[in-house]
Amino acid sequence: MITLKKRTAAIFFLWLIFTTTLFSTPISSITIALGSEQGQISRNADNWTSLFFSIHEGNYYIPDYFSKCIQVFNQTGILQHTIGSINAINPRMRYFGIASSSYLIIFSDNTLYCLNINGQILWNMPFPLGLMPQSFLCGPESLFILFSINNEYRTLAIPYATADKAVMLPTPTLRDTITMPSGITFAWQQEFTQAHTDPSSVYSILKLGQQDNSFWIAQNVYKPVTVAKIRAEDGNQVFLHLAEAIDTTSWFTLDFEEVDKQTFVHVLTIEADVLRISKYSFE
Numbered sequence: 443m444i445t446l447k448k449r450t451a452a453i454f455f456l457w458l459i460f461t462t463t464l465f466s467t468p469i470s471s472i473t474i475a476l477g478s479e480q481g482q483i484s485r486n487a488d489n490w491t492s493l494f495f496s497i498h499e500g501n502y503y504i505p506d507y508f509s510k511c512i513q514v515f516n517q518t519g520i521l522q523h524t525i526g527s528i529n530a531i532n533p534r535m536r537y538f539g540i541a542s543s544s545y546l547i548i549f550s551d552n553t554l555y556c557l558n559i560n561g562q563i564l565w566n567m568p569f570p571l572g573l574m575p576q577s578f579l580c581g582p583e584s585l586f587i588l589f590s591i592n593n594e595y596r597t598l599a600i601p602y603a604t605a606d607k608a609v610m611l612p613t614p615t616l617r618d619t620i621t622m623p624s625g626i627t628f629a630w631q632q633e634f635t636q637a638h639t640d641p642s643s644v645y646s647i648l649k650l651g652q653q654d655n656s657f658w659i660a661q662n663v664y665k666p667v668t669v670a671k672i673r674a675e676d677g678n679q680v681f682l683h684l685a686e687a688i689d690t691t692s693w694f695t696l697d698f699e700e701v702d703k704q705t706f707v708h709v710l711t712i713e714a715d716v717l718r719i720s721k722y723s724f725e
C-alpha cells in the first residue's frame with residue numbers, strides 16, 4: 443500500500459519526467475524598418491502595418507498590406523525577394539500561413555485562398571456571410587478551420603491539392619480529438635497537467651511538427667507569453683515562458699521552426715518604426 447506521502451512523491455516524480463518549464467530570453471533578434479523604401483514594410487498614414495508573418499525554409503514571409511505583396515527576409519533581416527502582386531493581401535486579412543508542403547494560405551474578405559510558394563493562386567473558396575472562422579491549422583496535407591455554427595463547433599478539413607474534397611468534421615467540444623487522413627490526431631484545445639485546477643493550464647494548438655508531426659505546439663489561452671511543445675508519442679511537455687520584455691498589452695504573433703530536430707519560436711512585435719522578430723529555443 444502507498445501512503446499519502448509516498449503517493450504524492452510518486453506523482454511529483456512523474457510530473458518531473460513529463461514536464462519541463464524553460465524561462466527564456468531571445469537567442470537572436472532582428473528589426474525590419476517600416477517605410478516605403480526597398481527592404482521596408484509599408485504602412486499607411488494611420489500607422490497600420492503588417493499583422494502576420496510565417497517562417498519557411500529559414501526565411502520570414504511577411505505580407506505587406508499596402509504593397510499587396512509578400513516580402514521575404516532572411517534571419518538577419520536582409521530582403522531576399524518579393525512575391526506579388528496579390529490582391530488578397532490587404533488590411534482585411536484574417537489569416538496567413540505556410541504549410542510544410544509549401545502552400546501559402548490566406549483568408550481575406552471572407553474568401554480562402556491557396557497559392558503556391560511563388561504566389562500563384564491555385565484555388566479560392568468564398569465563405570457565406572456570417573460564417574466566420576475562429577481558428578486555422580496548417581496540417582501536412584490539409585488545412586483545418588474551426589467554426590461555431592448554431593452554438594456548435596465544426597471543423598472543416600480542406601486538402602490543399604484537392605479542395606473539392608473538403609469535409610466537415612464533427613467537433614463536439616474544443617478538446618475532442620480530430621484525426622487527419624494520415625492518422626495524425628490533434629485537439630483545438632488541451633488542458634495540461636501543470637495545474638489541473640488552474641484555468642490558465644488550457645492551451646490552444648498553433649502548429650504541428652513539420653518534419654514528422656511527432657509533436658505539436660500550443661499557446662496558453664490566458665497567459666499568451668507561454669507556449670508548450672507536446673510530444674505525440676508519450677505526451678511529454680516542455681513549457682517555454684517567453685521574455686517578460688514582450689508587452690502582452692500590445693499585439694504580437696508567433697511562428698515555429700524546426701532545424702536539425704531543434705524547435706525554435708519566432709515572435710513578431712511592432713515597435714515605433716520597426717517590426718522586431720525575436721528567436722527563442724525550446725532546447
